[in-house]
Amino acid sequence: MIQKYGQSDRRILKFPAVHPCEGISPATLLDSLITLSRNICSYQSKFVATQRRNARETLRQIGILLIFLEEIKDRGTNLPESVVLCFSELHIAFQKILFLFEDCSLDGARLWILMKSHFVATQFRVLIRTVATALDVLPLPTIDVPSEIKELVELVSKQARKAKLELDPDDETAMNRVILILNQFENRFEPDKNLVKRVLDYLEIRSWRECHGEVQFLDEMISLECLEGNEKEQPLLSSLFGFMSYCRGALFETREHGIVEQSDSDGRCNHEMLSCLNPEDFRCPISLELMTDPVTVSTGQTYDRASIQKWLKAGNLICPKTGEKLTNTEMVPNYSLRKLIEQFFADNGISLAKSRKKNRDITRTITAGSPAAAGAVKFLSEFLADRLYYGTDEQKNKAAYEVRLLAKSNIFSRSCLVEAGCVPPLLGLLSSADDPSTQGNAISALLKLSKHGAGKKAIIENGGLRPILGVLKNGLNPEHRQIAAATIFYLASVPDYRRLIGREPDAIPALVELIKEGSACGKKNAVAAIFGLLLHAGNHRRVLEAGAVPELVHILLAPSNKAELITDSLAVLSTLxxxxxxxxxxxxxxxxxxxxxxxxxxxxxxxxxxxxxxxxxxxxxxxxxxxxxxxxxxxxxxxxxxxxxxxxxxxxxxxxxxxxxxxxxxxxxxxxxxxxxxxxxxxxxxx
Known part of the structure; x- marks a missing residue:
């Protein structure tokens, strides 16, 4: 996780201390040391889940040194050069100590700090020894402060040299329990929930909100490690992410409402929503580059010809995106997609640099990241499927919500959820639920799953088209209608499904109605869905008969519409x-x-x-x-x-x-x- 410290960004457990400049005045240096000391001592009132003994000892020593520094300032003592040099070394150490306390008390990072306990304990020991070294050469006799304060400083110096800042035995016990749980997940044994709860209680993770914060932090860490090409920490991070996702979905029966709705609103114009001009739809999942010669394999997935040929020549006989076994190695040219790429992305001014990061973030999740993560996600998927089938109404709603979270930007999780059988009960919630929250969670979860090849297939084969169209026409919330339109867009990426959707008498008229009455994002999603359906020539007449042209022209005439929506509307009109x-x-x-x-x-x-x-x-x-x-x-x-x-x-x-x-x-x-x-x-x- 990146945190803001002043004007710079800092990764957790990184300590970019800055040495004071050579010409700094003694008074300025002293003021800065006092400020750092006070900031460190403020952590006496903050919760630290681990490293409690080391934190207490460090805070005690810094507190004594704060008294010493404040006494120097109060007396207005002139500091000789030798004292300034020592204080400069203390300044560097204090910066790093403050960074360390910030990390140990960081919300969402409790489990990660626990698993890095050996490293963190070493940092406490090294930094306190650095303080001791600076105090050893500090010329105390030249500083005008009371003798009792000098004695305290000397005592701190001696204690800092001898301090045994080691790993807390309780931390080590908790860490070993986590390792045991991860090993059980890896070997496909569901861990004892009492053992899991002991770990959570030790870290004082006692609510859905706190557990969700841990999951978000670990997901950010994985993304950053992936972006920087650092593979060393990814297996452990992935294992912990799977573990905490399991805890969030399977151990906490209730959740705090409104957390994800504010940041993961599927119906709003964010990166989850659709555009005819989204370059990610045209990148090869293997090379991450725009496809110049797209071909479709037996699983229905599309790749750039050169990339999939290289994959097959390496002896791989599974689909890279879905993990399904390829029934044959035939590659069928995808002329429709090739035409789209040529039409939309031939030097049209869209920046691909910003989208590249996001695409890496999603493609890294084709596999679980570690065997332990795979086991945890599979157990959780089975648990959620069971809740969706047999739980109470509230349990079904929460399970749909957890599916929505788990499937967000994670291909492996989507495959596990589909395989566990989550699609049929989610479809059932669309038509049976009279609660807007339940319908919203169900359609949002289905949108995420429809991005996976197996998810599309499961939706269609389980008769999901009709209930999704029902939400598109009569959703309990306008946002649900635009999410349904987005789901239609993804289903329309399969040629056979375009034909099937087009034959539904209500499908295209409902999309046109959403263009007419929907919000800006509703219009955008409906336009995108219609464009996808137009890739089947038989749907052209149906789109015209539904009255799409007047509504698209109305978008062009409305000055308040965003340029992206206007461009998408022009794309559909151009096709028609x-x-x-x-x-x-x-x-x-x-x-x-x-x-x-x-x-x-x-x-x-x-x-x-x-x-x-x-x-x-x-x-x-x-x-x-x-x-x-x-x-x-x-x-x-x-x-x-x-x-x-x-x-x-x-x-x-x-x-x-x-x-x-x-x-x-x-x-x-x-x-x-x-x-x-x-x-x-x-x-x-x-x-």
Missing amino acids: AETAEGSIAVLQISPLPLFVGILRSSASRAGKEYCVSILLAVCRNCGGEAVAGLEKEPSLMPLLYSLVTDGTSQSSKRARSLIKILHDFHESSSSASPASAVPQEWFIHVR
Whole structure:
């Protein structure tokens, strides 16, 4: 976990002390030492779960030195250079001691500090010895303070040299219990819950909130270690994460409401939500790079051809993402996805650097991280599935909530939850629950599980489409409707499911209704889901018949909508306009100058490309009247020439095609009627 200390960031159990500058005045150095000492002594009133003996001894010695330093300040004593040098060494030691106390009392880090007890005890011993060394060379006779205070300082110096700051036996006992529990998880034995509770009681983790804090801290630590490429600590961190996740879900019967709802609101526009322009949807799970040649394997997962070939040549016969055994090594080109990648991410100005970190964070969870973590998550998944089937209403609600937490950004946990059979009872809660909290937790959990290949399959095979559509149409909370739309988006990533969803008479109309009445995020999720469904050609007519075009155009006309939502809406309109029916619908609802205006004002390169695509498609499909209207737009030609020189290869190509149509029309219009000004094979006239 990164903590803020002043203006810098510091990792736990790292001690970046700064040496005072050479020209520092004695008075400034003394004031800083007093401040550090007071800050350290303030930890007498703070809870420290472990290292209690070492903490008490250190606080006692620093407290005596604080009296000494305050006495020097009160007397206004001039300090000789030799004293300043000693105080500079004390200043470094005091900084590190303060860091150590901050870490030992850090919320969420109790279990981690316990497991690092040997290291922490060594740090206490080394730092107190450093204080003793500085005091040994301190010229006390040159400092004007009372003799009794000098005697106290000498006593501290002697005690610091002899202090046996060692590992507390109680800490060692608790640490060994944790190791025993982890070994039991690793060997697929569920530990005695009384033994687990003894560890939690020792660390004074006595509520769901405190346990959740430990899980969050460990998850952050794993992410940071992964980001820095440090694999040394990851197995232990993963084991502890699995252990505390098990405790949170299986040992604490009640939870504090409102904790995760504030930070993990699935229906809000955060990193969990969807966008047609999310580069993570187009990265290879193996290489983490944008796929240039996406192929689909027998499990239905898609990878870049070069990456999956390398994986198979290494002798691996399982799907890297799901862990399922591959029935064959055939790789089917995913032309639809390739088209999307070319259309959306060909140099459209989206930064991939920021998204790279997040993608690493999720791909690191394809496996459990350690055998102990795998055992803990599997036991917890089975426990939660049992609660979802046979628990009381409140227990089912909490179990759905725990599934939602466990499946968040963790691929291995999703696979365990699906395998344990959590999907069917979660689907049952959607239609049977009249409690908004239960329905919200259930649909949020299903959204997380729908991101896993096995989760999609389990939802469809257990008849989950109808209850999810029920939430989409009549959810007890508007947020639930937009989460249902997000779930439809993920289900639509499977070609067969696009066809299946499209055939449901209520599916596409419900998404269009959400575009009309939903919040900004509801609109965004519905637009994304419709785009996914349009990858099946048979759904084009259904989307048009549901009245999607007027609602999408309304989004373009509303000045309050965010640029991302406008760009996503343009992407759907561009796809619809590829067919004659779609072009006709677009032309009948919206004047073409609207797209010219967006082309002129949009800061999104992708948005500009979609506008050109729409204009080109309408001109090709809707006849000379459409071309005649565009030819009268004086600002269009400069915009198109700008795209030819500065746009992506795709937008440049389309801009050139549109320029040619307009030029041909202009040249022919002086000698022919507008209806015949453009070659008729380009058009299907609007009747």
